[in-house]
Amino acid sequence: MQNNQQKNSQKTKLRPGQMSRPKNLNLFTIRLPINALVSILHRATGCVLFLILPVILLLLQLSLNSAEHYETVIAILHSPFIKVMLLGLAWAFFHHFFAGIRHLAMDVHWMTTLMKARYTSKVVLVLGALATLVLAVKIWI
């Protein structure tokens, strides 16, 4: 039996421990349900928020350092390009926040049937968009 497996793995050039299983790497052939969309966005936004951590610390340090540096930070945050970036990051935060609350709710077995999960997915997407919209209005008006 083991011998057979070895022969098999030699034939298909698999690394030890790797099983042969069907792969479908063409992402365009996979239909992404709305709960999967919310889930993968939760992960993606988490990565983005992690990557931006040093920038947040740097801005916080500068803004508290001296009045001049504070003005510099404010000037940076007021440039249109940075404002758009800021909105993108804010959306990442809002989505991660609301999707995280949804995951916590599901951990305590709340809203776990498929229909309810689809519904809360929509709620999460709408809340994230709404919060970003409110912020956009606030920083542009």
Place this chain on the structure above:
Amino acid sequence: MLIELLTKRYPGMRAWLTQRLSALVMAVYSIFAVARFLIVQPSNYGAWVDFFQPLWWRIATLLFWISLCIHAWLGIRDVFKDYVPNPSVRDVLDKLLVVSLWVYLVWATWLLLA
């Protein structure tokens, strides 16, 4: 009994629970931070420094940051587990992750308490 369940019988449960508890701490702080920012509305340098002056606020912010580092460690580690199949590459990335989070934690502690 809970401790035994978490640590001995199902070791993965500890990471799972830690991820959720740190998330709760951050969620509570985030709501408070937004509310406090909207109430105080610091609009100049003096007001901004005053915003971070109270010791309780700095400690709360530090608690948030500690939770953030733990949360990010578990989260990004899972991302590496899923997308980086090569064990030695993943090991290097894991170490980079831990080092960067320690740097952020020391940096934030210095910023808030020094």
